[in-house]
Amino acid sequence: MKILTFGASNTKNSINKALARFTATLVPGGEVEVLDLSDYDLPIFSEDLEKEIGQHPRAKAFFEKIGAADGVIVSFAEHNGSYTAAYKNLFDWASRIDQKVFQGKPTVYLSTSPGPGGAASVLASAKGSAQFFGVDLKAAVSVPSFYDVFDAETGRINEPNALADLTTAAKTLALREAA
Numbered sequence: 405m406k407i408l409t410f411g412a413s414n415t416k417n418s419i420n421k422a423l424a425r426f427t428a429t430l431v432p433g434g435e436v437e438v439l440d441l442s443d444y445d446l447p448i449f450s451e452d453l454e455k456e457i458g459q460h461p462r463a464k465a466f467f468e469k470i471g472a473a474d475g476v477i478v479s480f481a482e483h484n485g486s487y488t489a490a491y492k493n494l495f496d497w498a499s500r501i502d503q504k505v506f507q508g509k510p511t512v513y514l515s516t517s518p519g520p521g522g523a524a525s526v527l528a529s530a531k532g533s534a535q536f537f538g539v540d541l542k543a544a545v546s547v548p549s550f551y552d553v554f555d556a557e558t559g560r561i562n563e564p565n566a567l568a569d570l571t572t573a574a575k576t577l578a579l580r581e582a583a
């Protein structure tokens with residue numbers, strides 16, 4: 405099954421992208437594609453610009469990537485308690501193609517940050533609105549203190565509790581295939 409993963413951030417070395425990528429490797433039988441949101445850079449959404457240019461090709465490309473996946477793993481970076489501007493902007497553009505941006509795909513939401521909060525605030529926000537955006541939300545996990553639990557050499561999370569939570573979450577994407 406095709407698992408699309410991305411960090412909801414345009415940081416080149418995004419810790420959320422690393423977390424999403426690692427978690428995707430825990431999906432049994434998963435064929436993983438990692439998106440980099442910096443490849444989906446867009447002008448700031450405005451209804452006026454939309455009237456001029458219509459749907460933006462990069463938003464379409466992002467929407468189509470989700471449409472082609474069997475499952476999605478997204479890890480949310482937190483900026484001032486909320487989404488990064490880069491993700492929110494891309495999401496706003498994509499939502500004008502279809503408000504159900506996630507197109508009913510089985511999805512795991514993650515979040516992480518260097519601090520003890522683990523970006524839990526943005527994760528709560530994303531969970532709270534998932535139903536409006538076509539997200540078939542299977543699991544949500546926040547990983548605090550990323551650099552304490554991530555092994556940069558192997559790209560793996562080794563801390564047992566976080567690893568157990570991520571493994572359980574990843575398996576929820578494979579359950580559908582088996583059903």
Ligand SMILES: Cc1cc2nc3c(=O)[nH]c(=O)nc-3n(C[C@H](O)[C@H](O)[C@H](O)COP(=O)(O)O)c2cc1C
Pocket residue numbers: 411413414415417418419420421481482483484485486516517518519521522523
């Ligand atoms: C403008 C800005 C605001 C931030 N606000 C928060 C925050 O509210 N909560 C938090 O846990 N970390 C915050 N951080 C730190 C980020 O969690 C950290 O930069 C993290 O690496 C971002 O994820 P990324 O590497 O996937 O982009 C903020 C960072 C920036 C640049």
